[in-house]
Amino acid sequence: MFKLVGIVAGFLVFKGFFGAFIGFFIGSAIDRLLGTKVQFQTSSFGDRSRNVSPGDFELNLLSLASIVIKADGKTTQQELDFVRQYFVQAYGKERANATFRTFNQVVKKREVSAERICDFIRPRLSYEVRLQVLHFLFNIGQADGRVSDAELNVIMRIARNLRINKYDFESIKAMFFKSADNAYKILEIDKSASNDEVKKAYRKMAKKYHPDKLQHMDEAYQKGAQEKFTKVQEAYEQIQKERGI
Template identity: 90%
Template sequence: MFKLVGIVAGFFVFKGFLGAFIGFFIGSIIDRMLGTKIQFQSSGFGGQTRSVSPGDFELNLLSLASLVIKADGKITQNELDFVRKYFVQAYGKERANATFRTFNQVVKNREISAERVCDFIRPRLSYEVRLQVLHFLFNIGQADGHVSDAELNVLLRIARNLRINKSDFESIKAMFFQSADNAYKILEIEKSATDDEVKKAYRKMAKKYHPDKLQHMDEAYQKGAQEKFTKVQEAYERIQKERGL
């Protein structure tokens, strides 16, 4: 804003384009100084450099959480407690409380569009962080004991709008559903895969979900990354045991 003011003022005060340039330079400095006070680089944006108004990312993440919570037509205390605990771990009690207050006052009673929310946060998140967001949302569904079909449909819609590919969605989904071949699904391979293909898949998934990918993130995100990494290790160990590797 001050860049424009500086250009206009400089042009008229100093009578020409040199004055406009000086005004632009001074205005840029003022914008940057004020910007450090009223904007922040959200760690939830996967280390990206985009500036957002305080609370934008948290409010959008809470909006997605609310879609999962309300998907099956019932809101359980376990789900609410999980979300609150996660937000306190990720952002601190004061910021978490401010986010919940704003959500309840401004967002809660409005129609929330998964598409619009995802369109906003997707370009601001690295792919690894988008995977962590999906894992967080699956955990909400699991908080009351199981992920319902209605919740799964919402999670699938969110994943598609976050541009998470199908194999990664199925891998994370398999971490929350028990089946005869879920270890293979977690590693994103078929049960017919060779031993070498199993080993190769494990190395690939261990690299993808390694906690170091999110070491710049807050504690809650790092914890989620560790959970996914552990699931990959457990899946590989189950396959090793089955095959006697």
């Protein structure tokens, strides 16, 4: 980015190609400096060896959110408010606004492919963060009171592309859909499981969704982890009450 700015500025200031040449090297130095800073900032999103900037991640996350919002052919204010609030909480108001501006000016005008987005972010995010992205998308659908069938189908497709296994998908889905056995689905066990199996499943899920897994992430991600952890606790308590254990 700054290479181009440097070329133009050098050409105008020094009135010639020699100036443009100087500008190119100054711009390149700035790009390298900022590039180093960006790579350091992205460490909380997964593999530190990958070169993906926080801006890339935010724009791709916002793109996935837009796909879910538009899935049922209608855009509700509740869904838009939830997404904005989430981004402000995660990245701060100024950075969230910048992300929305870039999305509206550039990304929104292009065809957004969930498959391409998932192919890009999947290897750059830890599995725990991908689970939180899935939870975030379900929350968008729930924002207006109900996750529609169209939204569920889109979220399911995104989950597959993020390589979320079916048990984890059903567990998080059960946190948003009421059913006779949703407590068991949250713990990823059958209703016929023994009491010992229930206790073992609870310990496993509590460990998987423990907020400490995302303590390196921003506040919004930690809040999402706490919500999942609370749902696991509530599911276990419900089964305990039903079985008298």
